[in-house]
Amino acid sequence: MKSRFALAFALAHKDWRLFWADRRAAALCFVVPVLLAAAFGAIFHKPASAGGPKLPLLVVVEDGGAFARLAANDLLASPRCDAREVSRAEANELVANKRAVAVVLPVGFDKLKDWEPGAGGSRPEVVLLHHPSASAERQWAEGVVTDSVMRRTAREAFGAKESEVAPPFRVSAEAVSAHPGAFDSYTHSFCGMTLQYLLFWGMESGLLLLRERQRPVWLRARASAVPLGCVVCGKALATAAVAVLQVLVTFAVGYFAFGVKVHGSFAGFVLLACAACALAAATGLLVAALGGTEARARNVSILFILGACMLGGLWVPAFLLPDWARSVQDALPTAWAMRGLEAVTWQRGGFWSAVPGALAVGGFAAALLALAAVRLKLAERAARNGGST
Amino acid sequence: MPLPVALELADVSVRYGARAAVCGVSLGVRRGEIVALLGPNGSGKSSTLAVAAGVLDPAEGTVRAEGQLRTSDPVAFAARVGFVPQEPALYDELTAYDNLAFFGQLYGLCGADLRRRALRALSRVRLSDRAAHRVGTFSGGLKQRLNLAAALLHDPPILLLDEPTAALDPASRDAVFADLARFRDDGHAILLTTHHLDEAESGCDRVGVLDAGRLVALGPPAELLRARPTERAVLYGHLRTVPPKYLVRAIRERLGRGAELDVTGRRLRLAADTPEQLGVALAALLAEGIDFEAYRTPAGSMERALREGCEVARV
Numbered sequence: 001m002k003s004r005f006a007l008a009f010a011l012a013h014k015d016w017r018l019f020w021a022d023r024r025a026a027a028l029c030f031v032v033p034v035l036l037a038a039a040f041g042a043i044f045h046k047p048a049s050a051g052g053p054k055l056p057l058l059v060v061v062e063d064g065g066a067f068a069r070l071a072a073n074d075l076l077a078s079p080r081c082d083a084r085e086v087s088r089a090e091a092n093e094l095v096a097n098k099r100a101v102a103v104v105l106p107v108g109f110d111k112l113k114d115w116e117p118g119a120g121g122s123r124p125e126v127v128l129l130h131h132p133s134a135s136a137e138r139q140w141a142e143g144v145v146t147d148s149v150m151r152r153t154a155r156e157a158f159g160a161k162e163s164e165v166a167p168p169f170r171v172s173a174e175a176v177s178a179h180p181g182a183f184d185s186y187t188h189s190f191c192g193m194t195l196q197y198l199l200f201w202g203m204e205s206g207l208l209l210l211r212e213r214q215r216p217v218w219l220r221a222r223a224s225a226v227p228l229g230c231v232v233c234g235k236a237l238a239t240a241a242v243a244v245l246q247v248l249v250t251f252a253v254g255y256f257a258f259g260v261k262v263h264g265s266f267a268g269f270v271l272l273a274c275a276a277c278a279l280a281a282a283t284g285l286l287v288a289a290l291g292g293t294e295a296r297a298r299n300v301s302i303l304f305i306l307g308a309c310m311l312g313g314l315w316v317p318a319f320l321l322p323d324w325a326r327s328v329q330d331a332l333p334t335a336w337a338m339r340g341l342e343a344v345t346w347q348r349g350g351f352w353s354a355v356p357g358a359l360a361v362g363g364f365a366a367a368l369l370a371l372a373a374v375r376l377k378l379a380e381r382a383a384r385n386g387g388s389t
Numbered sequence: 390m391p392l393p394v395a396l397e398l399a400d401v402s403v404r405y406g407a408r409a410a411v412c413g414v415s416l417g418v419r420r421g422e423i424v425a426l427l428g429p430n431g432s433g434k435s436s437t438l439a440v441a442a443g444v445l446d447p448a449e450g451t452v453r454a455e456g457q458l459r460t461s462d463p464v465a466f467a468a469r470v471g472f473v474p475q476e477p478a479l480y481d482e483l484t485a486y487d488n489l490a491f492f493g494q495l496y497g498l499c500g501a502d503l504r505r506r507a508l509r510a511l512s513r514v515r516l517s518d519r520a521a522h523r524v525g526t527f528s529g530g531l532k533q534r535l536n537l538a539a540a541l542l543h544d545p546p547i548l549l550l551d552e553p554t555a556a557l558d559p560a561s562r563d564a565v566f567a568d569l570a571r572f573r574d575d576g577h578a579i580l581l582t583t584h585h586l587d588e589a590e591s592g593c594d595r596v597g598v599l600d601a602g603r604l605v606a607l608g609p610p611a612e613l614l615r616a617r618p619t620e621r622a623v624l625y626g627h628l629r630t631v632p633p634k635y636l637v638r639a640i641r642e643r644l645g646r647g648a649e650l651d652v653t654g655r656r657l658r659l660a661a662d663t664p665e666q667l668g669v670a671l672a673a674l675l676a677e678g679i680d681f682e683a684y685r686t687p688a689g690s691m692e693r694a695l696r697e698g699c700e701v702a703r704v
Contacts, residue, residue, distance in 0.1 A: 010494035022482070219442075224467050
């Protein structure tokens with residue numbers, strides 16, 4: 001038993017040495033996830049001091065009347081919009097380039113000043129110009145314009161004061177979450193990119209084993225009667241060791257440069273990190289076991305890993321994903337790992353909030369490892385009997 | 390008194406799917422003896438060696454290393470056999486010493502014993518001064534010597550070498566055979582494969598001729614030669630550069646039916662019916678700019694022995 005452990009350790013040590021033999025490639029293993037995490041964090045980052053988002057709005061005034069002028073001024077002064085007045089031609093061009101939504105106050109808009117509730121007859125038509133892909137902004141603009149114009153109409157048509165046109169209720173927003181913390185884009189992206197690159201490292205490690213199995217060194221290993229279990233353990237150990245280092249480096253940079261913190265249980269974070277490293281090791285062994293040629297294995301692995309990362313909510317927060325994507329998340333280890341990491345970081349969850357994710361990821365890792373071990377055993381048996389390796 | 394048989398193959402067969410690569414080969418290699426397996430490509434040399442090394446399981450028959458069956462105790466069997474694959478089975482990224490240390494651990498060596506054996510193995514192949522150098526910086530000859538050292542680490546009584554001189558220049562090839570001769574004198578049983586007749590003829594104690602997976606002849610080279618005197622004149626050469634294929638084709642056409650030209654990488658074999666024709670063929674080669682680094686014409690040749698053996702097997 002002791003000699004088997006020593007053998008597995010020797011194989012792991014060899015992989016560790018091979019990893020560091022190409023120092024630039026090894027450095028990139030740590031630099032790339034940090035760069036990507038920083039980029040994703042910056043994209044989704046909303047500074048706390050900037051207040052809510054403002055609607056970019058273009059105002060086109062085609063009616064020369066005083067009421068239309070006042071309505072336009074209201075829109076231009078609205079704190080909910082980042083509005084400016086332009087010509088119709090300018091508005092068309094900017095909207096086509098998806099820079100903003102435009103509201104056109106048409107000729108005859110001034111008639112609204114004489115409007116009475118229940119009055120029939122023709123009504124002026126306010127036109128909203130929007131890019132086909134900006135339907136959310138169109139609806140937002142419709143709400144802003146309706147509110148602003150109705151207030152102005154009430155004041156002009158009925159002589160109401162500013163305080164009288166205010167809605168008879170107040171709206172207050174309250175964020176509801178299972179955890180008390182506030183969303184932090186950098187924490188989310190560092191968790192996501194770390195997980196993604198753990199899987200990519202697992203793939204690279206698996207491809208190394210695949211290459212070794214096709215090289216003469218494997219003949220020497222076979223001639224020395226090394227048990228397959230030692231090969232599997234050694235590879236898993238080496239992959240997991242580098243993966244742990246990757247987690248440490250990525251989160252250390254995140255902590256010092258971007259303020260990424262484990263606000264919740266640190267023990268839960270460690271548990272999840274260990275489970276994720278085991279998943280990386282199992283992924284690598286599966287790649288080595290199932291891969292035919294290196295090019296084929298690499299392409300298929302990238303497809304699966306990117307798919308699992310995208311659907312698992314590693315790139316963008318899960319609440320931004322469509323319903324169908326969220327419905328498949330329970331079948332993905334990446335989603336479980338991400339939920340767990342988010343729970344113990346920005347959601348400030350305790351140790352037990354990490355346990356379901358860690359158990360699920362550990363379960364996936366064990367299943368993949370078992371599948372890889374069985375497949376490698378069958379492949380070795382076939383190779384010994386004159387089949388292909 | 391002859392030394393005991395160290396490696397024994399009994400009625401060994403190997404199949405790749407439905408194709409039989411080795412059929413009923415029986416062979417024994419004694420300690421202090423070098424035996425070469427000779428034959429054309431696809432004759433089953435490497436498969437026979439792979440079975441002997443425990444890399445392949447035979448479909449039929451048994452392999453014993455010092456009386457030990459692989460099936461009963463793979464680790465004990467592996468401890469008795471040192472295998473040298475055809476291409477260097479080494480990690481280019483690691484140093485020579487680190488490679489040996491790793492391969493030694495595969496055989497259960499560790500600590501001071503591992504260090505002592507690794508240094509000794511490096512010394513045996515005269516690579517002590519390159520111990521700390523990365524293998525990626527080694528020439529083909531140095532890699533092959535380190536490849537051999539890796540097989541010697543656990544001090545096995547049996548050495549198995551798959552085409553150990555393929556892609557080596559004449560000086561490196563001579564160095565490998567000098568090493569093998571020393572190991573033979575140390576009492577190792579050595580089985581190697583080659584498709585170069587001159588190597589089998591000059592460097593080995595016995596030669597086994599394989600054709601289509603069958604052992605068609607086995608004996609000392611001199612004995613095989615005495616029984617079948619040479620008819621053809623042969624020249625073995627080593628070229629300075631690999632000649633382009635179109636040039637080899639053109640020369641072959643010019644030589645006509647009386648002479649044969651085979652070029653494998655930088656190795657060349659030229660055969661003709663008479664020494665005069667051989668001289669004419671050699672002149673034609675030199676006229677085409679083929680540049681020899683070294684060449685020799687063996688006093689005796691196994692050409693005919695090999696050919697006749699194969700013909701008998703086919704009948």
